[in-house]
Amino acid sequence: MKIYIPRDAAAKALGADEVASAVATEAAKRGLDVQIIRNGTRGMIWLEPLVEVDDARGRHAFGPVAPADVPALLDGKLESLGAVEDIPFFARQTRLTFARCGLIDPLSLSDYEAHGGLAGLRRALGMAPGEIVAEVTASGLRGRGGAGFPTGIKWKTVAEATADRKYIVCNADEGDSGTFADRMIMEGDPFTLIEGMAIAGVGTGATKGYVYIRSEYPDAIAVMEAAIRIARVSGLLGASVLGSGHPFDMEVRVGAGAYVCGEETSLLNSLEGKRGIVRAKPPLPALEGLFGKPTVVNNVLSLATVPVIFEKGAAHYAGFGLGRSKGTMPIQIAGNVKHGGLFETAFGMPLSDLVIDIAGGTASGRPVKAVQVGGPLGAYIPVSQFDTPFGYEEFDQKGGLIGHAGIVVFDDTADMLKMARFAMAFCAVESCGKCTPCRIGSVRGVETIDRIAAGDPAATVILTDLCDTMRDGSLCALGGFTPFPVMSALRHFPDDFARRKEAAE
């Protein structure tokens, strides 16, 4: 009998390690032959620790399981949730990027191959570099980190650049609140990221890859490092990728707690051992990136999606989605929600379906007030705009962004003035200091919001003007997009800003 108990950080944070040791102890007591597999999470965080028992009847789920439930679990007296695939939250998804996450042992390469792994890389190795890049372009894949830039075009620029050395850099500095998909895939299916980076290397002529993982993710760092060691030993990485003659190797680099290093040029400086200061563009990193060499900088999800594109074909992937937002997006439903977790679906689902039907509304049971989409730089969207379909252009038209596709739900107790102030304060803490609108503007922004809170009506005009300056004059998205949460809060929730004025009068 196999028992799957997730090793994912969210499952551990809810007691998965304690459940695993209880299973080992109780199974030994009963003389049961149990193989414990520490898988990734299936993404239904409200059910974690979600334990799956695989016996003669197949794989069935239990959760949330506490250590005290383990005797009943092993004695067959615990009520099962049935097969994970039949749980509505899971059944409604289209899992392409996350197809294996939670299903397999993350550190078993044979398990990975048995579930379609390496098929994409093997196909890519039979193609010319130009064909590899064309396949990515045809899939319509766009940067999953937030900017939505077509991945194929980025690869083409690097492929056509001439240099003695090129790099693939994976941006795993997932600092946006409400997002955890990068962490989840690295902990649950690390070989898919390695395979995606190897395909990128072969397609662009890069021989070295770096995964820059934030230090706040020690579990993801440990799993990725272990997976890279296994990949080297088995010839997936090294002097000749799967015996093809193409050299490609990679290593993990650990960040040091700076949010701005999620910005690609700041990340490159950090990798070079410098302060994480943003660089002006041009030159594009694709031409002058890491150590001045042509560099592909892609988000974890972009690279982790590459294997399935090559396994099933670009047309299959591009067949999902809406307009210019092709394929699927792993949406992370977080904050004050009843059913939070990872929901991978084709682009185009309206926000109301995600928040109300799928997430089941708030955990507190109170009415939803707003959702912040796209992390600390994303807009607060009021319930009146919940019909917005989930897509890059659709959110852009509403003055927002989908970013890394995290949605954070707030109930009616949220004070939107406080959230706007936090956005400015966060920008002040995390600003790299290179450009004035961000470095000074964020500090002034906090002060101006404090003036509004104290009842100064003139301060609203100043805040609006300041936000325009930050948006137009900042070098990167940190200063440039902080106005999104601030202005959306001000525009959609004026009562939270006006109430204080009346109170002061």
Place this chain on the structure above:
Amino acid sequence: MSHSTAEAPQGDLSALISEHSGGEGPLLPILHAIQAAYGHIPQAAIPVIADALNLTKAEVHGVVTFYHDFREKPAGRHVIKLCRAEACQSVGGAELGERVLARLGLDWGGTTANGAVTVEPVYCLGLCACGPAAMVDGKVVGRVDDARMAKILTEAGA
């Protein structure tokens, strides 16, 4: 997480530096290794690193002070990081943080008088569907409430 507070002996430092100095852009890996060994980046390490990497002391100091992770002084015996980001705020994270600081009489980044606990802010641990989230000596904890936090603080000897 218990650390020696002694200043770094030169020999050990050089060994840590040379272990990583062969790689590309080795400064961050070196600083992480030194902090893992000593619990902070001792002032005495700056000129040694600068010399090994052919950088100025100002450049090394600039990097150490840019990143939130690197400490110039040792932390308490236990480090509790509390998430202050939006998803945790939506489920009461900000209020929880204020209560913890008030109970211990600390500000963010402060250490209790007995040296047991340092409380630091963190902006997202990727536990956004099970907040409020915390990390205690590198171990993640989800859905932290007052009872859970009281237990953590008692175990840490705060």
